[in-house]
Amino acid sequence: MKKENIFFTLILLSFFFSFFLINFYLPDVFKNSGSSFLKASEVDLLRPLSKQKIAELYLDSKNFLSVFLNLEEGKEIVLSEKKINEVIPIASLSKLMTAIVSLENYNLDDLVKISSSAVSTSGTVKDLRVNETISIKDLLYMTLIESSNDGAEALAEKMGREEFIFKMNKKAEELGMKNTRFVNPTGLDVFTDSSQKDFKETNVSTPSDLEKLVVYILKNYPLIPQILSLSEKEIISSSGFKHKLINTNILLKENSAYLWGKTGYTKEANGCIILILKNYSADGGGYIINVITGASDRFSEARKLQSWLAESFIW
Numbered sequence: 001m002k003k004e005n006i007f008f009t010l011i012l013l014s015f016f017f018s019f020f021l022i023n024f025y026l027p028d029v030f031k032n033s034g035s036s037f038l039k040a041s042e043v044d045l046l047r048p049l050s051k052q053k054i055a056e057l058y059l060d061s062k063n064f065l066s067v068f069l070n071l072e073e074g075k076e077i078v079l080s081e082k083k084i085n086e087v088i089p090i091a092s093l094s095k096l097m098t099a100i101v102s103l104e105n106y107n108l109d110d111l112v113k114i115s116s117s118a119v120s121t122s123g124t125v126k127d128l129r130v131n132e133t134i135s136i137k138d139l140l141y142m143t144l145i146e147s148s149n150d151g152a153e154a155l156a157e158k159m160g161r162e163e164f165i166f167k168m169n170k171k172a173e174e175l176g177m178k179n180t181r182f183v184n185p186t187g188l189d190v191f192t193d194s195s196q197k198d199f200k201e202t203n204v205s206t207p208s209d210l211e212k213l214v215v216y217i218l219k220n221y222p223l224i225p226q227i228l229s230l231s232e233k234e235i236i237s238s239s240g241f242k243h244k245l246i247n248t249n250i251l252l253k254e255n256s257a258y259l260w261g262k263t264g265y266t267k268e269a270n271g272c273i274i275l276i277l278k279n280y281s282a283d284g285g286g287y288i289i290n291v292i293t294g295a296s297d298r299f300s301e302a303r304k305l306q307s308w309l310a311e312s313f314i315w
Contacts, residue, residue: 048077048313057308061301062270062294063088065207066309068279070286071218079288079309084207087179088293091264091272092147092248094168094187094203096213099140099224101167102155108137110158111238118153122188127243128154134237141235144227145245147263149186156185175216177209189268202268207291214274214289225276228260251275251299257306259287263298271298277306279315 048068057080066079114132127142128134128150136158142151156164168182182203183190192198205213217224227233231252233245248263257277264272272295277288288309295301 048079048315050313057305057312059292059301059304060296061292061298062086063207063291064293064301064305065211065289065291066305067211067289068286069215069218069289071215072285075286076215079313080305081207084291085179087204087206089187089189089202089266089269090205090210090293091187091203091266091269092149093205093210093262093264093272093274093293094182094185095143095147095152095264096217096224096262096274097168097171097182098152098155098185099144100213100217100221101164101171102136102140103221103223104171105159105167106136106155108135108140110136112136112139112154112158114150114154115157118150118157121149121153121186129239129241132237132239132241134239138235138237138243140223141227141233141245142243144224144262145230145233145247147248149188152185161185172205172209172213175212177205177212180205180209187264187266187269189266199268202266207293210274210291210293211289214276214291218276218287225260228262249273249275251302254303255306257310265298269293271295271301273298273302275302275306277309 059082061082063083063086065081065084068077068079069075111133112135114128114130114134116130119128119130127146127148134154136155139151139155142148143155153161159167164185165182168185172180172182183201184203187203189202190200192200228247228249229252231247235243235245237243249261251258251261259276259278261273261275272293275290277290279286279288290302290305292298292301292305
């Protein structure tokens with residue numbers, strides 16, 4: 001074969017190989033109008049990579065964000081998203097910031113005497129007793145695991161409620177959470193009267209901002225993931241009262257892929273959930289962060305997103 005023919009053949013093979021990589025192997029822009037990925041030119045040998053003819057992802061949630069995060073490499077890859085910069089109510093996802101402010105301003109062994117105003121906070125979990133004495137650490141367990149509203153209020157009252165909320169907003173500003181605003185430590189909707197018919201205000205954020213909050217926790221506060229990884233926990237307060245805590249995140253018992261997370265629900269926010277999953281790759285480096293807000297069934301939506309991630313990418 002002549003040298004010219006060999007050269008032409010090599011050029012042709014190179015063209016077809018490049019065409020295959022671009023169209024079938026490297027990540028493309030998903031058909032879902034709310035989804036995106038790294039551009040093909042940015043990928044090189046990074047993981048994860050999308051598989052051929054990846055299925056479209058349909059979630060009923062108002063907003064969601066799925067990100068692959070590798071802290072050691074400083075790498076974040078958006079796997080899928082929908083309206084991640086829309087400002088929405090976040091319900092008890094707020095308690096992640098409540099925990100951060102508590103950890104940055106209190107000692108874990110500090111004691112708190114529970115007030116009647118904390119106990120009177122609305123919510124399904126009302127396990128604390130007036131004048132009960134309990135440590136900051138145990139209040140964090142209650143606030144995070146069972147999403148105790150009276151626990152969150154007790155944490156704020158120790159410093160002074162107004163000062164605590166000020167620090168929540170200041171921390172959000174420091175983290176670049178530009179579209180986040182806290183009006184209470186619980187995430188409860190605020191109404192103009194006790195009938196709870198006339199809505200006034202509530203804590204708001206965006207999926208993009210909430211992802212920044214999770215990254216900050218992963219970098220600085222391992223106690224929060226440690227607490228939120230527990231399906232249940234029994235604590236005994238300094239006053240001798242036993243508290244059996246059951247995690248509001250039922251997915252922890254369903255699938256070992258879930259490392260930890262936080263749930264939320266109010267009438268204005270609907271169902272919300274943040275989930276941190278382990279990397280599916282063999283080396284296990286990094287995390288997957290899923291943020292789902294405005295869901296009629298947050299757990300069903302989370303299951304669909306988790307299955308899609310496991311099946312749709314080369315890890």
